[in-house]
Amino acid sequence: MFSARLDAGAVQNELAILLDKKRKLGVAICDLICSNPTKCDFDFYSSIDRREFSSSDILRYDPQPFSHVNLRKKVAGLIGVEDESGIVAASSTSELYSWILKLLCDPGDDILVPAPGYPLFGQLASLDSVDCHSYSLIYENDKWSLDIKRIRHSIGNRTKAICVVSPNNPTGSYLTEPELTELSSICNEFNLALIVDEVFFDYRLALGDKNPITASSNKECLTFVLNGLSKMLCLPQVKLGWMNVSGPDEKRSEALRRLEFIADAYLPVSALIVSAFSSLIDKREIIQREVLERINKNWHILKEFSDRHGWRMLDSEGGWYACVRVGKDSWRFAIDLLDRCDTYIHPGCFYDFREDDVLVFSLIVQTNLLTEGLGRISA
Numbered sequence: 001m002f003s004a005r006l007d008a009g010a011v012q013n014e015l016a017i018l019l020d021k022k023r024k025l026g027v028a029i030c031d032l033i034c035s036n037p038t039k040c041d042f043d044f045y046s047s048i049d050r051r052e053f054s055s056s057d058i059l060r061y062d063p064q065p066f067s068h069v070n071l072r073k074k075v076a077g078l079i080g081v082e083d084e085s086g087i088v089a090a091s092s093t094s095e096l097y098s099w100i101l102k103l104l105c106d107p108g109d110d111i112l113v114p115a116p117g118y119p120l121f122g123q124l125a126s127l128d129s130v131d132c133h134s135y136s137l138i139y140e141n142d143k144w145s146l147d148i149k150r151i152r153h154s155i156g157n158r159t160k161a162i163c164v165v166s167p168n169n170p171t172g173s174y175l176t177e178p179e180l181t182e183l184s185s186i187c188n189e190f191n192l193a194l195i196v197d198e199v200f201f202d203y204r205l206a207l208g209d210k211n212p213i214t215a216s217s218n219k220e221c222l223t224f225v226l227n228g229l230s231k232m233l234c235l236p237q238v239k240l241g242w243m244n245v246s247g248p249d250e251k252r253s254e255a256l257r258r259l260e261f262i263a264d265a266y267l268p269v270s271a272l273i274v275s276a277f278s279s280l281i282d283k284r285e286i287i288q289r290e291v292l293e294r295i296n297k298n299w300h301i302l303k304e305f306s307d308r309h310g311w312r313m314l315d316s317e318g319g320w321y322a323c324v325r326v327g328k329d330s331w332r333f334a335i336d337l338l339d340r341c342d343t344y345i346h347p348g349c350f351y352d353f354r355e356d357d358v359l360v361f362s363l364i365v366q367t368n369l370l371t372e373g374l375g376r377i378s379a
């Protein structure tokens with residue numbers, strides 16, 4: 001009866017079973033990988049007025065496939081592109097990934113995704129009957145970079161796109177200008193599209209000394225750059241994502257023409273968010289200031305703890321995560337920490353790390369929760 005897209009045999013892993021069991025027993029878990037900002041006790045939420053979602057505009061229905069032109073114009077201004085013609089909004093970046101896959105791929109085609117990387121790529125792709133093949137990020141001389149040679153070798157005759165996350169989740173590495181140039185030329189050579197996920201773009205750590213580049217205006221190859229309110233304003237529950245489509249004129253217009261068909265089938269984002277968008281965006285600075293303060297502070301606490309305990313924190317330039325090499329099997333260690341200290345941290349294998357001794361922490365958790373968790377581990 002059911003589609004083969006869903007893995008019927010999928011079972012919960014040992015860590016998830018243990019977590020469920022503890023939660024059902026009412027154990028207070030010290031969750032050091034929480035990345036739901038609404039559970040991280042930020043003060044800025046009190047500055048968001050619910051009345052922003054109650055404009056009289058919401059009583060008129062004016063369906064435009066890529067969403068209301070005013071919203072698209074605001075997004076274009078926000079990300080610094082010429083105009084709104086390439087801006088497509090949807091209810092999340094996850095939905096936009098699905099539209100891009102529908103646009104580019106037939107069942108059985110594949111896309112290349114980074115490893116270590118965002119764990120949801122596999123699921124999103126499989127829901128569209130698309131395969132994910134990973135390419136490695138290399139960690140050398142305390143810096144992450146794309147393994148361009150490996151990307152070339154991973155391209156098969158059914159590959160349709162290369163995905164990059166900048167800064168990457170969880171390694172925190174930004175795409176560099178030379179990497180963007182090389183990727184664009186590979187995409188042109190093999191007739192592929194480039195997908196750049198910039199949802200964490202604004203969260204550059206104070207330690208990172210460079211100004212990251214955005215791929216938003218890349219005209220060298222067909223490029224989709226994704227972002228949204230989920231991370232930009234820490235409002236995943238508001239449900240708004242967007243992308244800018246850029247590239248050589250002919251490919252870009254053809255992509256937009258076909259995307260319009262897809263978008264039209266799903267109908268545009270809620271009028272509630274369209275009406276609230278501009279006042280929400282005005283809060284961007286207040287929101288990001290508090291988040292950046294938190295992630296920088298947590299980064300230093302974790303670094304200091306790592307140095308004292310013989311762990312090694314991997315370099316990061318931005319984003320909401322920190323990766324630490326702990327010098328022992330991180331899968332068993334994560335289970336042990338949850339079992340014995342009620343402290344929940346992800347092992348690197350969830351993100352496809354090659355090394356088996358990496359733990360991944362969230363940097364947006366309340367600082368006192370992080371110190372409490374580290375205290376438990378130390379004890």
Ligand SMILES: Cc1ncc(COP(=O)(O)O)c(C=O)c1O
Binds near residue numbers: 093240241
């Ligand atoms: C790299 C990356 N892209 C996209 C998303 C999902 O964003 P959205 O809520 O817009 O679907 C996440 C969520 O954690 C993410 O880590």
